Amino acid sequence: MSITLKALKKSPWVFHVNTGACNNCDIEILDCLTPRFDIERFGIVLVGSIRHADVLLISGPVTKNTLPRLIRLYEQAPKPIKVIVVGACGCSCGIFRDGYNIVGPVDKYLPVDAYVPGCPPKPEAIIAGVVKVLNTLG
Amino acid sequence: MDILRPILYYAIFPGFIFSAVVGLLTTWVDRKVTARVQWRVGPPWYQPFADTVKLIGKEVVIPANARRTGFLMMPVIGLAAATLASTILWIVNLDPSKSFVGDSLVVIYIMTIPAVSMIIGASASGNPLGILGASREMKLLFSYELPLIISVLTAIVKVGSFSFKNILAYQSEHGVIIWSISGIIAFIVAILCAQAKLTFVPFDIPEAETELAGGSHIEYSGVALAVVRLNMAIMFFVLPIFLITIFWGGISFDGWRILTSIVKYVVIVVIMVLIKNTNPRVRIDQAVRFFWGPMFILALAAIILAKLGL
Numbered sequence: 505m506s507i508t509l510k511a512l513k514k515s516p517w518v519f520h521v522n523t524g525a526c527n528n529c530d531i532e533i534l535d536c537l538t539p540r541f542d543i544e545r546f547g548i549v550l551v552g553s554i555r556h557a558d559v560l561l562i563s564g565p566v567t568k569n570t571l572p573r574l575i576r577l578y579e580q581a582p583k584p585i586k587v588i589v590v591g592a593c594g595c596s597c598g599i600f601r602d603g604y605n606i607v608g609p610v611d612k613y614l615p616v617d618a619y620v621p622g623c624p625p626k627p628e629a630i631i632a633g634v635v636k637v638l639n640t641l642g
Numbered sequence: 643m644d645i646l647r648p649i650l651y652y653a654i655f656p657g658f659i660f661s662a663v664v665g666l667l668t669t670w671v672d673r674k675v676t677a678r679v680q681w682r683v684g685p686p687w688y689q690p691f692a693d694t695v696k697l698i699g700k701e702v703v704i705p706a707n708a709r710r711t712g713f714l715m716m717p718v719i720g721l722a723a724a725t726l727a728s729t730i731l732w733i734v735n736l737d738p739s740k741s742f743v744g745d746s747l748v749v750i751y752i753m754t755i756p757a758v759s760m761i762i763g764a765s766a767s768g769n770p771l772g773i774l775g776a777s778r779e780m781k782l783l784f785s786y787e788l789p790l791i792i793s794v795l796t797a798i799v800k801v802g803s804f805s806f807k808n809i810l811a812y813q814s815e816h817g818v819i820i821w822s823i824s825g826i827i828a829f830i831v832a833i834l835c836a837q838a839k840l841t842f843v844p845f846d847i848p849e850a851e852t853e854l855a856g857g858s859h860i861e862y863s864g865v866a867l868a869v870v871r872l873n874m875a876i877m878f879f880v881l882p883i884f885l886i887t888i889f890w891g892g893i894s895f896d897g898w899r900i901l902t903s904i905v906k907y908v909v910i911v912v913i914m915v916l917i918k919n920t921n922p923r924v925r926i927d928q929a930v931r932f933f934w935g936p937m938f939i940l941a942l943a944a945i946i947l948a949k950l951g952l
Contacts, residue, residue, distance in 0.1 A: 508699025514692035542682040547689050552855035555863035582701040582863040
């Protein structure tokens with residue numbers, strides 16, 4: 505394993521994008537940064553710009569309006585980038601499955617590396633998902 | 643060998659490699675103290691190094707509407723300037739006989755180059771948020787430079803000389819400048835200006851993670867972002883050393899004074915981190931008013947007190 509991949513495992517920076525979620529998953533994601541879980545211990549920080557990101561964290565079913573933005577964000581991200589979907593909506597559209605403005609789960613458009621189901625998933629589950637993604641790096 | 647020596651000074655000790663390593667360790671101290679203030683555990687000591695190595699392995703994205711040369715060259719120029727400031731300060735501290743006339747002014751001048759290069763780089767990025775960050779950085783630069791220079795002039799008026807050699811000699815003879823009334827006022831002004839120079843939280847208006855999403859370095863990625871972060875880390879290393887040299891008797895490596903030097907450095911860094919953690923971000927107009935109002939008056943008072951001999 506190259507040294508840069510090893511370093512990537514030690515400092516994955518996360519860019520969080522909401523593609524129409526109800527905000528519940530977003531609150532659980534922020535819970536990971538609180539003193540109780542403190543994922544900065546493992547070098548994980550939320551960044552404000554997609555250019556700095558190593559992990560694209562997506563919550564929510566993809567709506568018609570957010571789809572072009574989501575694809576554009578993925579294209580703008582410096583590679584290698586990993587995609588994690590948090591919440592039942594992102595994995596399978598959840599309760600919004602029959603909505604008139606829903607164009608499908610995230611994996612119809614982007615290569616997803618990990619799914620974290622739950623409505624909302626617990627912070628422990630989100631951390632477990634991140635660990636699984638990091639293990640796919642080698 | 644005499645030709646190689648300046649290159650060695652600049653590239654290894656006390657130049658690039660030394661200041662990069664210590665600067666990155668300082669950013670770790672910053673993150674750890676921040677975490678402890680927030681009742682968290684915080685990252686391990688090697689975290690900034692892992693971040694840097696990771697960024698070197700990432701793709702560098704250049705936006706389609708960016709000016710390629712300016713965008714990629716400016717962080718390197720800033721890094722070179724920060725390294726040069728660190729080299730001059732350390733050589734003068736370790737061997738005062740290498741000091742030259744007016745070197746304190748040269749260091750102040752060089753320390754503005756990283757900010758200027760950041761302004762040009764962000765303007766070249768072609769991103770509206772980046773350009774907004776550049777314009778704010780420019781206003782911030784105009785506002786803090788004046789009180790910083792006047793507070794440094796306080797020490798110069800007290801000593802009566804522009805060179806670091808005489809400033810250090812005066813302090814070892816008459817006691818450090820910070821223990822006089824004018825010295826402590828000037829030091830307070832200078833440390834707040836240093837906070838703005840590093841774009842730390844009360845004055846992190848150009849970066850503003852939650853507002854401008856990274857502001858002046860929003861479009862940098864990969865190696866370019868690593869250089870930008872290294873640049874900020876080295877500035878975080880240079881400014882406390884500069885304040886110690888001007889106001890607090892300098893740094894020394896002989897015998898027990900190495901311990902007091904480290905204590906001085908850590909105290910200033912922790913004061914900066916605590917200011918950073920206990921204050922909200924101000925608006926740019928509030929920052930300009932703060933620096934040109936109270937800070938400027940305080941600095942003027944310090945220089946008048948120094949002229950009176952206090």
